[in-house]
Amino acid sequence: MSPQFTLQSLILRTAAHFLLPLLLIFSVFLLLRGHNEPGGGFIAGLVAASAVALYMFALDIRSAKRVLRFEPRDLLGWGLLFGVISGVPAVFMGQPFFTSQWLELTLPVLGDLKVGTPLLFDIGVYLVVIGGVLLILLSLAEAEE
Amino acid sequence: MLLAVLSGFLIAAVAPWVHRGLGRHSGWALAALPAVLFIYFASFLPALREADGGRIIMEYDWIPSLGIQLTFLVDGLSLLFALLISGIGFFVVAYAGRYLEGHRDLGRFYVLILAFMASMLGLVLSSNLISLFVFWELTSITSYLLIGYNHEDAKARKSALQGLFVTVAGGLALLTGLVMMALVGGSYELHELLTSGDIFREHDWYLAILLLVLLGCFTKSAQYPFHFWLPNAMAAPTPVSAYLHSATMVKAGVYLMARLNPSLGGTEAWMLLLGLFGAVTMFVGIFLSLRSTGVKQVLAYSTVMALGTLTMLIGVGTETAMLAAMAFLLAHSLYKGALFLVAGILDHEAGCKDFLQTGGLRRALPVTTVFAGLAALSLAGVLPMFGFVAKELLFEAVLEAPALAGLFSVLAVISAVMVVAVAAIVGIRPWYGPRADTPKVPAHEAPPALLAGPVVLASLGLLFGLGAGLVDQGLIAWAAAAVYGAPVSPYLSLWHGFNLPLLLSGVSLALGLLLYLNWERFRRVTGFMEVVNRYGPEAAYEKTMAGMVWLSEWQTRVLQNGYLRYYLLTILISTVGLVMVTLLTRTDVHIDLDLSGILVHEAFIVAVLLMAALVSVTTRSRLGAVASLGVVGFCVALIYVLFSAADVGITQVLVETLTVIMLVLVLFRLPGFLGLTPMVLRVRDAIIALAVGAMMAVLKLAASTTQYADSISAYFIQESQPSGYGRNIVNVILVDFRALDTLGEIVVLALAAVGVYAMIKFRAEDRRR
Numbered sequence: 001m002s003p004q005f006t007l008q009s010l011i012l013r014t015a016a017h018f019l020l021p022l023l024l025i026f027s028v029f030l031l032l033r034g035h036n037e038p039g040g041g042f043i044a045g046l047v048a049a050s051a052v053a054l055y056m057f058a059l060d061i062r063s064a065k066r067v068l069r070f071e072p073r074d075l076l077g078w079g080l081l082f083g084v085i086s087g088v089p090a091v092f093m094g095q096p097f098f099t100s101q102w103l104e105l106t107l108p109v110l111g112d113l114k115v116g117t118p119l120l121f122d123i124g125v126y127l128v129v130i131g132g133v134l135l136i137l138l139s140l141a142e143a144e145e
Numbered sequence: 146m147l148l149a150v151l152s153g154f155l156i157a158a159v160a161p162w163v164h165r166g167l168g169r170h171s172g173w174a175l176a177a178l179p180a181v182l183f184i185y186f187a188s189f190l191p192a193l194r195e196a197d198g199g200r201i202i203m204e205y206d207w208i209p210s211l212g213i214q215l216t217f218l219v220d221g222l223s224l225l226f227a228l229l230i231s232g233i234g235f236f237v238v239a240y241a242g243r244y245l246e247g248h249r250d251l252g253r254f255y256v257l258i259l260a261f262m263a264s265m266l267g268l269v270l271s272s273n274l275i276s277l278f279v280f281w282e283l284t285s286i287t288s289y290l291l292i293g294y295n296h297e298d299a300k301a302r303k304s305a306l307q308g309l310f311v312t313v314a315g316g317l318a319l320l321t322g323l324v325m326m327a328l329v330g331g332s333y334e335l336h337e338l339l340t341s342g343d344i345f346r347e348h349d350w351y352l353a354i355l356l357l358v359l360l361g362c363f364t365k366s367a368q369y370p371f372h373f374w375l376p377n378a379m380a381a382p383t384p385v386s387a388y389l390h391s392a393t394m395v396k397a398g399v400y401l402m403a404r405l406n407p408s409l410g411g412t413e414a415w416m417l418l419l420g421l422f423g424a425v426t427m428f429v430g431i432f433l434s435l436r437s438t439g440v441k442q443v444l445a446y447s448t449v450m451a452l453g454t455l456t457m458l459i460g461v462g463t464e465t466a467m468l469a470a471m472a473f474l475l476a477h478s479l480y481k482g483a484l485f486l487v488a489g490i491l492d493h494e495a496g497c498k499d500f501l502q503t504g505g506l507r508r509a510l511p512v513t514t515v516f517a518g519l520a521a522l523s524l525a526g527v528l529p530m531f532g533f534v535a536k537e538l539l540f541e542a543v544l545e546a547p548a549l550a551g552l553f554s555v556l557a558v559i560s561a562v563m564v565v566a567v568a569a570i571v572g573i574r575p576w577y578g579p580r581a582d583t584p585k586v587p588a589h590e591a592p593p594a595l596l597a598g599p600v601v602l603a604s605l606g607l608l609f610g611l612g613a614g615l616v617d618q619g620l621i622a623w624a625a626a627a628v629y630g631a632p633v634s635p636y637l638s639l640w641h642g643f644n645l646p647l648l649l650s651g652v653s654l655a656l657g658l659l660l661y662l663n664w665e666r667f668r669r670v671t672g673f674m675e676v677v678n679r680y681g682p683e684a685a686y687e688k689t690m691a692g693m694v695w696l697s698e699w700q701t702r703v704l705q706n707g708y709l710r711y712y713l714l715t716i717l718i719s720t721v722g723l724v725m726v727t728l729l730t731r732t733d734v735h736i737d738l739d740l741s742g743i744l745v746h747e748a749f750i751v752a753v754l755l756m757a758a759l760v761s762v763t764t765r766s767r768l769g770a771v772a773s774l775g776v777v778g779f780c781v782a783l784i785y786v787l788f789s790a791a792d793v794g795i796t797q798v799l800v801e802t803l804t805v806i807m808l809v810l811v812l813f814r815l816p817g818f819l820g821l822t823p824m825v826l827r828v829r830d831a832i833i834a835l836a837v838g839a840m841m842a843v844l845k846l847a848a849s850t851t852q853y854a855d856s857i858s859a860y861f862i863q864e865s866q867p868s869g870y871g872r873n874i875v876n877v878i879l880v881d882f883r884a885l886d887t888l889g890e891i892v893v894l895a896l897a898a899v900g901v902y903a904m905i906k907f908r909a910e911d912r913r914r
Contacts, residue, residue, distance in 0.1 A: 035871035038791040046799035118880040128891040132898035140810040
């Protein structure tokens with residue numbers, strides 16, 4: 001492990017264990033509320049990526065990769081796939097590609113909920129941003145070793 | 146009709162499987178397609194006699210929502226070509242099945258030759274200029290692939306590339322010319338443009354259109370000085386030479402000139418350009434043909450001669466000339482197709498690629514001998530072959546040409562003499578005389594698949610000659626009428642009585658035979674031509690290509706120098722230059738600076754921002770520079786938040802954070818500051834940096850004071866909730882209103898990330914090694 005940039009701080013390391021899940025949950029929160037309040041896939045992706053970056057600085061690259069579970073490269077692909085797929089339903093409805101489609105659901109606990117293809121698209125953006133940033137960040141950090 | 150044109154592509158797609166399934170009989174099986182097409186096109190003949198204005202127009206909806214249609218135009222000219230393409234195509238495909246039997250790429254050959262046939266049919270039948278051009282380029286591409294068929298042979302590859310470059314360069318000019326024509330004529334449809342000749346001839350663009358179109362036609366039809374690619378194209382298998390580079394593709398240029406004659410023809414420029422280039426090509430072609438000894442070279446150069454003759458005749462432009470051109474076109478396709486196929490037999494059975502190797506083969510190949518002789522008689526223009534009729538008309542047309550009749554006549558007669566000599570070389574030399582030592586001893590006469598083409602095509606030359614009047618009443622006259630732009634009185638006949646053309650014909654025959662007997666002396670005497678050739682058009686082509694390679698190497702060295710700083714400099718300087726010039730010349734920039742509304746805390750943020758920027762460029766520590774850049778970024782984010790752009794502000798903060806992290810990771814790898822940059826360079830960089838900043842400032846101010854169109858913001862604000870179901874307008878724009886843009890952006894983001902990843906990985910692997 002490269003001691004050059006890994007901060008050997010017990011406080012930070014301990015905090016990172018708690019901060020990472022919190023920040024990830026926060027990023028999902030940002031992602032979901034983005035349609036009405038400040039937030040959205042891009043910002044959420046950056047928050048999630050920062051969370052992993054923090055974890056990497058606090059511990060080390062291997063732990064960061066382990067906690068990420070996915071290869072950043074795969075996230076890029078999944079994100080682009082979601083992005084493209086979200087435009088497809090419109091075609092089947094006889095509308096131009098990417099016309100948004102909405103479903104109104106009434107759920108017992110949550111009340112009225114609108115689910116639409118823009119959300120799927122935003123998830124795509126979210127994944128691409130996480131994948132892109134972490135791909136660069138992790139490979140840069142690995143190159144340090 | 147649509148199916149007829151496209152069937153070649155469809156069958157081409159399955160041709161390899163047909164070939165695999167049928168083995169050695171695949172040639173005959175696939176030849177069924179051109180045969181059916183031939184019958185289909187022939188069925189238009191009665192309809193055309195009845196048709197209004199001698200043409201039939203067929204329209205198909207292509208992109209109905211844009212009003213784009215695929216239009217086909219059937220008249221005498223296109224039908225003559227369509228019949229030639231499908232008719233000769235039948236023999237060529239059948240021939241190729243046997244000629245290339247056992248070749249491992251025969252399946253691919255079928256694909257290409259059928260695709261070519263379809264492209265060529267599309268080219269001659271299209272009425273839409275754009276689809277005509279698309280088919281035109283398709284023939285160039287299939288020709289390229291067919292010349293380079295033996296792709297392991299470096300010479301074949303080089304020749305293929307040469308043919309492609311020359312014809313495609315012309316094709317680009319042609320496209321420009323056609324678009325200009327459409328702009329002037331107000332339509333992309335040929336059948337509409339053909340009736341509006343005067344609009345073109347009196348338009349300011351006439352000369353430009355003419356030169357561009359002719360450049361396309363001349364390169365395609367191998368006119369001097371672009372003739373050199375055609376003999377080199379003989380690297381292709383012989384059926385290809387017979388089909389593409391003699392009977393059909395090279396005539397595409399001639400076709401287009403003939404087609405456009407009613408629109409562009411009849412002017413002095415047209416007559417001079419076509420007449421002179423055609424006449425020179427005719428002479429140079431046949432001269433070089435007589436100088437060559439390679440079987441296919443001789444034939445290829447004599448094709449150049451024929452193409453020149455056709456161009457010249459279209460240039461002369463009289464009724465007789467058009468009739469002569471169409472008759473000559475038909476005659477040439479028949480005898481030259483036959484002769485090329487005979488050349489293939491010579492190669493296939495006796496292994497001869499050079500006339501000097503041949504002699505006395507008449508006993509081994511009796512049938513071939515007879516029909517090669519028949520085709521050669523038509524080439525020489527001997528009574529009663531159809532070639533004779535064409536030659537008579539040719540002489541008559543040039544003798545009564547409205548201008549330069551003397552020059553054309555003299556060149557035509559000299560060429561005719563040499564044509565007779567070439568005909569003798571082809572028709573006599575390989576077959577009679579003492580038996581020569583051929584590389585292969587022919588065991589038997591060529592098989593039917595190889596013989597069918599020469600036999601039928603050469604016999605047709607004889608039949609059409611005997612029945613010249615009949616041919617004339619029909620297709621040839623209609624074709625000539627389509628070229629001439631007005632009905633043409635039938636004129637063809639075998640016997641015109643004793644007149645000057647007949648005399649010239651007789652003289653050329655006698656002199657030609659004399660020349661044949663002195664063939665070797667002729668080649669010796671004209672040996673000096675080799676020196677001239679070294680500075681000829683082909684050398685110019687080589688020089689041009691070498692020059693282009695040199696230029697691209699040079700500009701790659703300059704532009705792709707591998708230094709990030711120079712890339713940045715190039716990008717920044719060009720941006721500043723282009724934007725500033727545009728701003729100063731195209732817009733009326735007036736900058737209203739109203740500083741009165743600025744609050745204290747806003748001024749404070751700006752002051753911090755400026756100081757941080759100053760620190761970042763003057764500090765001697767990298768980390769310091771990064772940190773102060775971070776301060777700049779956070780100040781900007783604050784400004785966003787103050788002006789209630791929360792999303793942008795948050796994004797800015799996050800991006801800023803991650804950028805600093807990345808920069809820090811990179812900074813570890815860099816050596817310390819050494820301060821090697823001299824003062825002059827620093828001043829230069831400072832000036833450029835200030836210029837970029839100034840440009841951005843002016844641009845921003847100009848953008849906020851200049852309003853070209855109504856702002857779209859109002860629409861977004863209004864529609865965000867009802868149509869987008871979202872209150873966060875920024876997000877609704879990103880993921881709904883402008884989702885396609887965002888998709889493009891995330892693709893770029895992904896690509897950039899992969900690029901950086903690859904760069905780091907490759908470098909790390911290099912290190913490890």
